[in-house]
Amino acid sequence: QQQVKQSPQSLIVQKGGISIINCAYENTAFDYFPWYQQFPGKGPALLIAIRPDVSEKKEGRFTISFNKSAKQFSLHIMDSQPGDSATYFCAASTKADYKLSFGAGTTVTVRA
Amino acid sequence: DGGITQSPKYLFRKEGQNVTLSCEQNLNHDAMYWYRQDPGQGLRLIYYSQIVNDFQKGDIAEGYSVSREKKESFPLTVTSAQKNPTAFYLCASKGRSNEKLFFGSGTQLSVL
Numbered sequence: 001q002q003q004v005k006q007s008p009q010s011l012i013v014q015k016g017g018i019s020i021i022n023c024a025y026e027n028t029a030f031d032y033f034p035w036y037q038q039f040p041g042k043g044p045a046l047l048i049a050i051r052p053d054v055s056e057k058k059e060g061r062f063t064i065s066f067n068k069s070a071k072q073f074s075l076h077i078m079d080s081q082p083g084d085s086a087t088y089f090c091a092a093s094t095k096a097d098y099k100l101s102f103g104a105g106t107t108v109t110v111r112a
Numbered sequence: 113d114g115g116i117t118q119s120p121k122y123l124f125r126k127e128g129q130n131v132t133l134s135c136e137q138n139l140n141h142d143a144m145y146w147y148r149q150d151p152g153q154g155l156r157l158i159y160y161s162q163i164v165n166d167f168q169k170g171d172i173a174e175g176y177s178v179s180r181e182k183k184e185s186f187p188l189t190v191t192s193a194q195k196n197p198t199a200f201y202l203c204a205s206k207g208r209s210n211e212k213l214f215f216g217s218g219t220q221l222s223v224l
Contacts, residue, residue: 002154006154009152032211034211034212034213036213041217041218042217042218043116043118043202043204043215043216043217043218044155044202044215045215046212046213049211049212089154089155093211098143098206098211099145099157099160099170100155100157100213102147102154102155102156103154104152104153104154105152105154
């Protein structure tokens with residue numbers, strides 16, 4: 001049973017457009033919410049992360065929005081570039097053990 | 113050059129055979145993890161170890177075994193009891209004072 005539900009499974013966006021990926025969770029003990037980026041044949045790499053005491057975090061073109069009451073968080077990729085084409089995973093963990101539970105992943109394709 | 117090294121990159125298993133995947137890190141991290149990645153299912157935790165000579169089962173440990181005799185090394189054995197071993201296997205590590213998970217480049221295991 002997946003503890004973090006991620007959507008959509010895939011999306012296609014034009015260069016310069018905005019990519020939005022959504023995640024939802026049930027476990028209210030989760031208090032760390034990272035996003036990982038994975039290119040084909042490689043391991044995932046941390047992109048950006050947020051804690052539930054803030055509603056938004058921005059790093060360059062990447063923004064996490066967090067809604068604690070709805071138990072949802074999302075990744076926005078602004079001004080999407082072909083180099084952003086990858087699979088993105090949301091994840092969550094608790095302070096107790098830092099075992100990450102991952103979403104199923106979203107494959108983003110940016111068309112030039 | 114610090115990081116996590118997984119080998120081999122590709123591995124083939126015959127029916128009834130045990131195979132071992134190697135994972136070595138030179139990041140001086142205490143915690144190490146093994147994840148299995150299947151298309152459309154995200155990453156699922158197999159085993160993890162927070163300290164040398166100690167390890168715990170993750171969500172899908174059946175058919176797998178691990179050892180942690182050295183801080184730098186966390187090999188995973190896929191036993192003949194694992195009936196569906198074809199997947200991409202990812203090793204990761206984490207430092208004590210940081211939540212960031214570092215991943216290796218993965219091993220693709222296939223059944224002959």
